[in-house]
Amino acid sequence: MIRKTSGLVLSSIRYKDTSIIVKIFTRELGLKSYLINGVRSMGKGSKMALYQPLTLLDLVVYNKENSGLQRISEAKLQRAHQRIPFDFSRTSIALFMTEVINRSIYENYQNESLYDFLSESVVFLDQEETVLAHFPLVFLIEKSKYLGFSPEDAEGFILESDKQPFSHEELPLTLNYLQTLVVEKYQCSGKVSGFLRRKLLDHLLDFYAQQMENPSSFKSLTVIRQVME
Missing domain, CATH: 2.40.50.140 (Nucleic acid-binding proteins)
Structure with missing residues (x-):
């Protein structure tokens, strides 16, 4: 057919x-x-x-x-992409996105809402004004909604995880930043240290691994951490 x-x-x-x-x-x-x-x-x-x-x-x-x-x-x-193939940071994020997607869906898996989100994310990645430092985090947070394991609120990404890597001082900053990411999405204008962004990235990937029973490390992680400095 x-x-x-x-x-x-x-x-x-x-x-x-x-x-x-x-x-x-x-x-x-x-x-x-x-x-x-x-x-x-x-x-x-x-x-x-x-x-x-x-x-x-x-x-x-x-x-x-x-x-x-x-x-x-x-x-x-x-x-036609205007920036993704020609910008190292955007190319790195694109490779990270494809690795995350490949690990979370399987042959014949069909989800029109997820597809629409992914295509919109690609368009945002290609736009000049998109803040790339926040992009991988928003992508993971939003994608979890379409896969069915997103917590009800930003705090759930911390409380529902088996691991708690944030110190007593870091936790309020992390929760506030998470809430900003959830609300503002790819237009996020929050300002936190690169260290905290990378730590949150590692935590969200651990969260994904717990939900999907796929604990192996991401090949693109080293490069994507550099983009988030």
Whole structure:
């Protein structure tokens, strides 16, 4: 069956000499793996740029039930990124986002509200005025709502965790900052030290690991901590 859908590219791996297998989180069909032949061929006709992480696409796909690898009939760029591919900080955050997404959804998982949030987050990341120091924290906080394990309030991110890494002096500052992140989201203008931002990032990742039973470390964590200094 041929279907139209929008999609967010998450990752790709090489397949044979000129092909790739790409994971795309589609709005209507969920997370799918697509085999794309000849895309790595040299020349002007190469469409490899379409399948970079966090690229937003308009797709026409062949959707076969009970089939592991699907096929794409047509792929068009929905929105060209102006800053993400050319700015080290934004590229680093994009890689972090894809790693978090890949760990939290599974093949065929479908959630239109989550898709809409992710696509909006990509647009915010590409905007010049977005404050990048807060971005990974807001992304984790907001994403947990769509995955169903967000606490009822900001304080819950601390109280509902198995770990309590904040000192008596740090806790009021952290709670106040968390509340600001929850309310202001990507427009957050809160001012806290880079040390506290990084500590909160580590805590939120621990919180995710507890909820999703996935304790392994993030490969992009070292780089993303530098962005939050």
